[in-house]
Amino acid sequence: LPIYAAPxxxxxxxxxxxxxxxxxxxxxxxxxxxxxxxxxxxxKILDDVYQKYGKRITVVAVSGSNVGADGNTxxxxxxxxxxxxxxxxxxxxxxxxxxxxxxxxxxxxxxxIVVINxxxxxxxxxxxxxxxxxxxxxxxxxL
Numbered sequence: 001l002p003i004y005a006a007p008x009x010x011x012x013x014x015x016x017x018x019x020x021x022x023x024x025x026x027x028x029x030x031x032x033x034x035x036x037x038x039x040x041x042x043x044k045i046l047d048d049v050y051q052k053y054g055k056r057i058t059v060v061a062v063s064g065s066n067v068g069a070d071g072n073t074x075x076x077x078x079x080x081x082x083x084x085x086x087x088x089x090x091x092x093x094x095x096x097x098x099x100x101x102x103x104x105x106x107x108x109x110x111x112x113i114v115v116i117n118x119x120x121x122x123x124x125x126x127x128x129x130x131x132x133x134x135x136x137x138x139x140x141x142x143l
Contacts, residue, residue, distance in 0.1 A: 004121065005122075006114070009100060011096055013093060014092050014093050015092035018058065023058050024118065025058050026115060026118050027057065027114075028057055028059045029105060029113070029115075030042070030112070031105050031110065031114075032062070032064060033075075033110045034063065034068060034069035034082075035071050038110060038129045039110050039111045042113075043089050045135065047089065049132065049135055050090055053139050057139060061092070061093045061094070063095050064101065064112070069082065076095065080093055081093075107125060109127045109128055112127040113125070113126055113127070124141070
């Protein structure tokens, strides 16, 4: 994978404001959809990763679909919050109404998970259900 500069983004998460430009740690970014079964299952893995590495990296999940959890209604802040509660998400999540982050980062499918090192370069990117071991090795490489 060629290492290239991560496009800047800023979002308001359940844990407060996040801005890639001012963050000083490696970042694990997930672009997810509330209706996506792969995203729903990946929450457990991301929770584990967040518990293990959350002091040394920033984890942020950003909504990347304009369709709500039911597959019919528009996505909303409430939709994203309900997703986080239902799947017991412990890491910060953000609703991105303009899909700016998805437009920059989304690969062929949900979820897309990106590891951005402290130098703001993308060091890992993948989509679909990514095994915890794969994510952990990508994080360790970024640390």
